[in-house]
Amino acid sequence: MDPRADPAAFLRAVFDRAVAVADPMRSLAAHLPPRPEGRVVVVGAGKASARMAEAVEAAWGRCEGLVITRYGHARPCKGIEVVEAAHPVPDQAGARATLRMLDLLGGLGESDFVLALISGGASALLCAPSTGVTLADKQAVNAALLASGAPIGSMNTVRKHLSRVKGGRLAAAAWPARMLALMISDVPGDDPAFIGSGPTVGDATTPSDARAILDRWRITVPDSVARALHEGGGVVPPGDARLSRAENRVIAAPAQSLAAAADLAQAAGCAVEILGDALEGEARHVAATQARLVLDRQAERRPGDPPLLILSGGELTVTRRGDGVGGPNAEFCLALAIALDGAPGIHALACDTDGVDGAAEVAGAVIGPDTLALATADAASLALASNDSHTLFRRIHAQIVTGPTLTNVNDFRAILIL
Template identity: 75%
Template sequence: MMQSPDPSVFLRALFDRAIEVADPMRSLMAHLPARPSGRVIVVGAGKASARMAEAVGSAWGPCEGLVITRYGHERPLQGIEVVSASHPVPDAAGEAATGRMLDLLAGLTEDDFVLALISGGASALLVAPVPGVTLADKQAVNAALLASGAPISAMNTVRKHLSRVKGGQLAATAYPARMLALMISDVPGDDPAVIGSGPTVGEPSSSAAAGVILERWGIQVPDSVRRALAGATDVVPPGDPRLSRVQNRVVAAPAQSLAAAAEQARAVGYRVRILGDALEGEARDVARTMAAEALMLQRSVGPEPLVLLSGGELTVTRRGNGVGGPNAEFALALAVALGGSPGIHAIACDTDGVDGAAEVAGAVIGPDTLARSRGLGLDPWAALERNDAHGFFAALGSQVVTGPTLTNVNDFRAILIMGN
């Protein structure tokens, strides 16, 4: 029988493979048509947008355009301007660049062609508040949304109704030009209307629905935001003629990355079970559920180890003042729930290399995680309660640090179950 690889090395290799297949230089090329004749404008936003534009440039040559990406995620491009801005809370750089992007698209004709490159992170990087709402107001709303534990679909509904660019408004600005929007999905279900808050996709919800979300999740917002949501907003409804010349296409998604990781695990003789690519929920709650499942499955694991793979987007309701993120918090809660059970190892990382509030992708755990932490005087339960998973794993030396991966297909989790 093939010798089993080191568990932590094996799990990291699965994560690296998941990122590799989502790289825009690979994933976008299969969906990129030949360069259209006439004027071509490339616009984009998201943590992968500069890499996506780089892929376009390698196929089409220098192009006119502007993309907005997160600080540190820039790429060298010819023709297409790259602007860096803040994520997950927007800043003035993003607001100024978004205004310039809207100006670039205004006044186009039906003979023009727009290529829109949208990936996770676009919701914060495309910043154009509705009248009466300031950048500071939007920053406060974003921070409150991120701390609320609300799912991404709910957060993006609120963002759309406070924006002049989301919810189909980017595409409406470019009308009557033809537009192809290529997207890398970081959302459960891969709905184009949710990716980056759907700047090229119609939005059926009302501003009242956004207000209901604020109430449901107890999100405190400035009075200016409540006034803006009290009336009709300018999101573009599905079927609007201004969307008639837009084609939206998802070019990379979590399911593809999980499938590639599964193939790699099977290549070394391991069994694989994919739990789903669209899991949502509170990170610590999902961790407890998966720990119980892993312990149950371990009773029947034979000589072939079993790998549980899952993706999606977990959330964290902020209770303490620590430094954490959904993946690190999942890993910490999983370690606590497993209680040092032998033979179970796991990795939980964000595929963009940034998990929550730190420039860290996530963490790995093993049967010795709790024992090693006690040897260092760390209290995993206390770290979990103050949302300080990154601090805990940094002290333990168990963080996964990749730097910007230049793609984003959301959470990646792998639990390796070996027989006792």
């Protein structure tokens, strides 16, 4: 594919390649041991968990178990039950399924084996609030964190200390059974303790850490939440004996997807620069920084240079300033278009690899030199001010809509300089 012939189609192709290599049907089987003798129970949560369960049964045959995924992300399984629930704010369906999962694990013994399938989205889908905290209280805190602009690591720290299943407590519930947790990473740095809020990984943070995060982001919480964070006891510390039989393994990560995208681009004749797979920050600020970098790279180019593709991953955030419909990837694209101000020969795409940018059923957006002209500069500025990027890109037919991709290795950004 010649990137010059159709830049938008080329960018979509490299994004699709990044998603494809993270598909559990391609990546999971290599990490499965032979099926253990005795009782095997499969549990899991996340936007990719149903696809992961499908991949497990393709390799092992019919299995017993329960996984929780986002509405619309279910897959047909032979024996593993798939429950759909809400994301990014938990709902009653997720709460009921989580309690059933804990009950399923509660009676296991040393000779039993648990396979845990964890991917991004598990933080909301695994929902068992701390004693005294209601689902409504948990929903309010989740919604406030999502609107605050806090980084994902900070959000997960708070979630862990308000949960009976996160921060190692899922593994503790299965003890003394042996557990293997297979994970698809959607967090910067691929730390298993932060993937899905680490339900199978010990955690060294404290309730005071969670309280400090709430103070830092000026989040007011219900009295029940304040009491739970004062009393503590929300996580299992590293080294706890109940974690001694649990192994955690990341099977797909953003770096692998960026490398696959780079390979495709190089085969198409592009030079490639990868800025990293763990970028964080406010979407509009990261966009402004990358716009300056791109314009510098463009100024350095000489006649005959190949197209340059600049790739990055990570998880950006949005601080809610208005009541529009948007997400961090679309907001990145909108802020980038404004900062580039119609510079010729520059095209870009930013999408969430799970197909859901923010809470909208839209993966992200694509921009080019004509984006501001199509939208008008005033409309673009207004949309950015009100966090209404999805609405603007829908109007100019620049949205990327994939439907559920059944995997989740975080944000994907590609900027093409021709």
